[in-house]
Amino acid sequence: MEGDDVAYLEAARTVDDRAHSDAATDAFRTALERPTLGRPARERPTPGADEGSGSADGVRVFEAGAGTCGMLRRLLDDGALPAGEWVAVDADERVLSAGRDRLHEAARVAGYGVETEGSELLLELPDDATLRVRFAVGDAREVADDRGGDFDGVVARSFADLLAPDDVLDLLGTAAPDGWYHLPLTFDGETRFAPEHPTDHAVIDAFHGTMRNRGRAATLLAERFREAGTPPTVDARADWVIEGTSDGAETHGGAAYPADEGTFLRIVLDTVVASVRESGAVSAATLSAWAGTRTAQLERGELGYVAVNRDLFGRVP
Numbered sequence: 001m002e003g004d005d006v007a008y009l010e011a012a013r014t015v016d017d018r019a020h021s022d023a024a025t026d027a028f029r030t031a032l033e034r035p036t037l038g039r040p041a042r043e044r045p046t047p048g049a050d051e052g053s054g055s056a057d058g059v060r061v062f063e064a065g066a067g068t069c070g071m072l073r074r075l076l077d078d079g080a081l082p083a084g085e086w087v088a089v090d091a092d093e094r095v096l097s098a099g100r101d102r103l104h105e106a107a108r109v110a111g112y113g114v115e116t117e118g119s120e121l122l123l124e125l126p127d128d129a130t131l132r133v134r135f136a137v138g139d140a141r142e143v144a145d146d147r148g149g150d151f152d153g154v155v156a157r158s159f160a161d162l163l164a165p166d167d168v169l170d171l172l173g174t175a176a177p178d179g180w181y182h183l184p185l186t187f188d189g190e191t192r193f194a195p196e197h198p199t200d201h202a203v204i205d206a207f208h209g210t211m212r213n214r215g216r217a218a219t220l221l222a223e224r225f226r227e228a229g230t231p232p233t234v235d236a237r238a239d240w241v242i243e244g245t246s247d248g249a250e251t252h253g254g255a256a257y258p259a260d261e262g263t264f265l266r267i268v269l270d271t272v273v274a275s276v277r278e279s280g281a282v283s284a285a286t287l288s289a290w291a292g293t294r295t296a297q298l299e300r301g302e303l304g305y306v307a308v309n310r311d312l313f314g315r316v317p
């Protein structure tokens, strides 16, 4: 989805949290606890040996499109941060910098010691363990080319649908042979709004038409993994779901939607309308009527939304 910014990513957090599949989350967290699965112990780096080395103990993770560090902050909230090194990459300097600041603050509030070394954060975890978080601004494919090859795993949430499948497969080369990938919330080409509107099909079809492969990224990637002989060990639905009220009643402490999900939905709606307008696939009158109805429903808290995503986890091909 285009137009990502700090407000959108922050508003998405509760929607993301609900969407994750337990199966992929469990597989991912197990992999974080067993770093040598993807990398023989003799090849693991020693501390301070050179740029790119992390803690001698622990996992090394490359995260593409890290955004506002939502993945790391979720692990922090759950007391599940791993020891080791995590390289968070994003093309948007402003977004990644906001993520760094929020992670720092969340770790401080949670009672972890935090040291800074340049732009890096060194999080002091229980039992004398540490997690070094490095931040890199740039195209994940280029950063991966520079630093890749021996990470235990590659993480990319709500990201794999932004690249061509071949580029995602290349990116997974950042992991060591037998390393793992975790691609949660990968869009899979279905969007629904509720209640139904007579021109939904035209608008949503046009929206999907603006995306690479009509947005079927998860299906295509899973096929590619199967063809390469490494089918995903977890391929689970992880839809974004926001329910509207059927009668416009205010339900969440006076607000129409929980947390900041009204903002999330507004940005989704704006993105759909802008993309379809630019495509020219729907008449201006039809799009304007659809947008007007949907905006009024959003303001009344009646608008529901589902985006079909899948969580993919497995061994890199």
Ligand SMILES: C[S@@+](CC[C@H](N)C(=O)[O-])C[C@H]1O[C@@H](n2cnc3c(N)ncnc32)[C@H](O)[C@@H]1O
Pocket (backbone or CB within 6 Å): 001, 004, 009, 064, 065, 066, 067, 068, 069, 070, 071, 089, 090, 091, 092, 095, 138, 139, 140, 141, 156, 157, 158, 159, 162
């Ligand atoms: C939908 S957001 C997801 C952010 C984060 N993973 C999350 O789930 O909260 C996608 C992120 O990918 C970043 N991005 C897009 N293309 C990129 C690229 N080629 N390399 C690195 N980051 C990219 C955007 O700046 C944005 O922060």
